Amino acid sequence: MSTDTGPAVQELLPTQAWSLLENDPNAVLIDVRTKAEWSFVGKPDLSSLDRSIITIEWARYPDMSVNPRFVEELNNILDGSIPSKILFICRSGVRSMSAAKAVQASLAGDTQGPDLFNVAEGFEGDLDAEKHRGGLSGWKAHGLPWRQS
Template identity: 80%
Template sequence: MSTDTGPAVQELLPTQAWGLLESNPNAVLIDVRTKAEWSFVGKPDLSTLNRSVLEIEWSRYPDMSVNPRFVEEMIEAFEDSTPTQVLFICRSGARSMSAARAVQESLAGEMHRFDLFNVAEGFEGDLDSKKHRGGLNGWKAHGLPWRQS
C-alpha cells in the first residue's frame, strides 16, 4: 500500500509569497475565496508582474459548501501551461490550506507536478482587538498590491 501523499504543502507569509511570485514567472496565485469576497473586499493584484490571479472558489456562498470540482477547475485554469509553483490564498489562510491539501491528496501517487504553498495570514489576516480584519496582518496589511472591484 502506498503512503505517498503527494507534494507537501508549505506555508509562506504574504511578503514571501510576493517574493516568490516576483522571482518565478511560472508561479501561480489562486484566490480561493468566494465571488462575494472578490467583489466586496478586493483581491491581490499581480498586474505589475504581467499576470492575473486565478479565482476559483473553494467553498460557495451562501451555504459555504465545498466546490466538488475545485481541483478540476484548477487544472482547467492552467490551460496548456503547467506552473512550477502554486500558491493558495483566502481571507485568513484556513480555507486556502484546505484547498491546497485537497490538491495534495488529489495528486497523491501521480508524478510530482508542482510545489504547493499556502499563504499564511491570507488576504485580510487575523481579527484585531476591535474584531476588524485587514490591519493586523495579511496581504493587505503588508502593503502588497491589491485592488478593489
C-alpha cells in the same frame, strides 16, 4: 519532495509569497475566496508582474459548501500547463490550506507536480482588537498590491 499523498503543502507569509511570485514567472496565485469577497473586499493585484490571479471558489456562499469541482476547475484553467509553484490564498489561510490539500491529494504519486504553498495570514489576516480584519496581518496589512472591483 513528493510523498504518497502528493507534494507537501508549505506555508509562506504574504511577503514571502510576493517575493516568490516576483522571482518565479511560472508560479501562480489562486484566490479561493467567494465571489462576494472578491467583489467587496478586493483581490491581490499581480499586474506589476504582468500576471493575474486565478479565482476559484473553494466554498460557495451562502452555505459555504465545498466546491466539489475545485480541482477539476483548476485543471481546466491551467489547460495542461504545469506551473512550477501554486500558491493558495483566502481570507485568513484556512480555506486556502484545505484547497491546497485537495490539490495535493490529486497529485498523489506525481513526482513532477508543482510545489504547493498556502499563504498564511491570507488576504485579510486576523481580527484586531476592534474585530476588524485587514490591518493586523495578511496580504493587505503587509502593504502588498491589491485592488478592489
